[in-house]
Amino acid sequence: MKTAAEQAPAPRSGTAGIPPGPARAHDVVLQVKDLAVDIRTHRGTVRAVNSVAFEARAGETLALLGESGCGKSMTAKALAGIMDPVCDLAEGQIILNGTDLAVLTPKERLKFAGPELGIVFQDALTALNPVYTVGTQLGEAFRIHRRLNAKQAKAEAIDLMKRVGIPEPESRINSYPHQFSGGMRQRILIAMAVALNPRLLIADEPTTALDVTVQAQIMQLLRKLREEGQMAVVLITHDLAVVAEEADSVAVMYAGNVVESGPVSEVFSDPRHPYTKGLLESVPAHLERGAQLKSIAGSPPELHDIPSGCVYQSRCPLVQDICRAERPALRPVGPPVAQSDIQPETQPRPARAAACHFSEELNNV
């Protein structure tokens, strides 16, 4: 079997989309454009994800950051094509390695699940099937996509368990999910997702249910696998510290919309959306103990009554009449002047963007 590195290198991606072929570091693997997801509820149709756009690059991690109900998991499910039956992909393109997944039929998409795209869920115990051994579940991808027989699939499954650091794989391959600890179950889930060396790995809150020392182990494993396979990783999380440590770029979501995106170091050190700024200030770090935390007043809007103007207007300290009248689009914001003078753009990197009428004035507040 040829690995990605042995195959002929792909032509450099031009302006006309992304060519198929193995990914090289920093190549754009996934492009999401104007993604919108509707949910049909008994109170009418609501838009849970609205004009979401971002890019994920090979060998890099993109974080989708947001609080509960902001649409980040819904976006992940839309990317993977595993939405609930009451949800519809209303608009947009999901271009994975040159193919728009949004226009494919469910049957056509199945071919992509595994070889092109893998997903890791938050709760490993519900994501694994309790009545099959982990060996059966790990070997499934090889039996279906590579048409291996049971014996060959078992050998591949043992290899996979070694890759993700499960001790004594030969004896543990016949165990059932409940016989593993939480951290080991998460490793099995990750092994299933990376079994066929996908170009894109979606990790939906992969460590939220785990203790902090185990979380560090799992994050270390994800970094290792990302480097080995030059995967693009989309990491979905609500934890700003995890984003700061693990991700190269970030898209901040609020009420179904991406409100700010760009390289993590720039977005976190110089936020251009009041929501990003408010979130960063809510973290109780670098503060005198017991000092008053700056919190964001109020709570996010219900999906049923998202205001017509800016989605953040009800909680924003900068709100003006224009914010109530007109929803700001996600548009490019320049890097801070001082930095752009010193650092010429030598390598491709995601541009910064923010959806705020007053993103330029934010620093003066």
Next chain:
Amino acid sequence: MSEPLLKINGLSKTFHVAKSASGNTQLRALDGISLTVGSGETLGLVGESGCGKSTLARTLMMLETPDEGTVSFEGTNPFGLRGKELLNWRRRVQMVFQDPFASLNARMSAGDIVSEPWATHRSLYPSSKEREARVRELLHMVGLRPSDARKSPQEFSGGQRQRLGIARALALNPDVIILDEPVSALDLSVQAQVLNLLNDLQKELGVSYIFISHDLTVVRHVADRVAVMYLGRIIETGATEEVFDHPRHPYTAALMSASPKLDVSGVKRDRIVLKGELPSPLDPPSGCRFRTRCWKAQDICAKEAPEPQVLAAADGTRHVAECHFPLDGIKGLAGAAASAR
């Protein structure tokens, strides 16, 4: 500090469970816990799941009876109290739970939830007029509107529900509130609101908190002192800054190091990634309980359980760690990470 409000000495609790793999039926959830909580102080209790934090909280609430050890609350042992004295003790120690959705009865109004404790403690606010006024006052104290008393829990957001849980805990004017992961179910922006509220209430009322959390950033912000638990034992205690910046027990250092930090300066920090996972509390390792994951472990660690050692703290506060080979406090966390490599 003057005489502490709450003093726990050698508290142990063993549960009897179905046979484990090794044939052991005894689960020692608490193993010789000693702690103090001062008046108006916040004690942070940290540790991973299964370390005994919640059993300790339940024992302090008298929901479990300890097998050994003593609890002394202003000099009296609550487990020896009966009748009215016991009722009064129960009034003085209250609890706020983690899940604001599961801990409020959906069939009761917010006002009924807050005033329910007075059904048991009748003498506190005997007339219905007093009770109504006090409900309004409590709702106001936690940042809710007095008119919210008629609403039912499901009409509130997660943060508002947690405020309601805090109002219920305050209803009996307690001296100690046990906060079991009070903000871990809340979103970040709402979490900050609730932490601010807890801080304001403590300043106003002088109440002591036992703050149980796995989120070290939050504990660092709220706690005066910290106790770190591992498999039923307290392995390190000290002033918050001391324990966070100069951990002496390898487990504390690993815990601090593993916790992600919001730092985008680009400076790579040395990280301690522990091997393996928490051993089963049914079959804890011999000697030091942390030795199976510890990079400093020697033969003695398997043979002898380390005794608590009082160590010199830089700022003169009391710093205690249970380790045969405590880390160098002066080198701090970076030094600990270097020794782990």
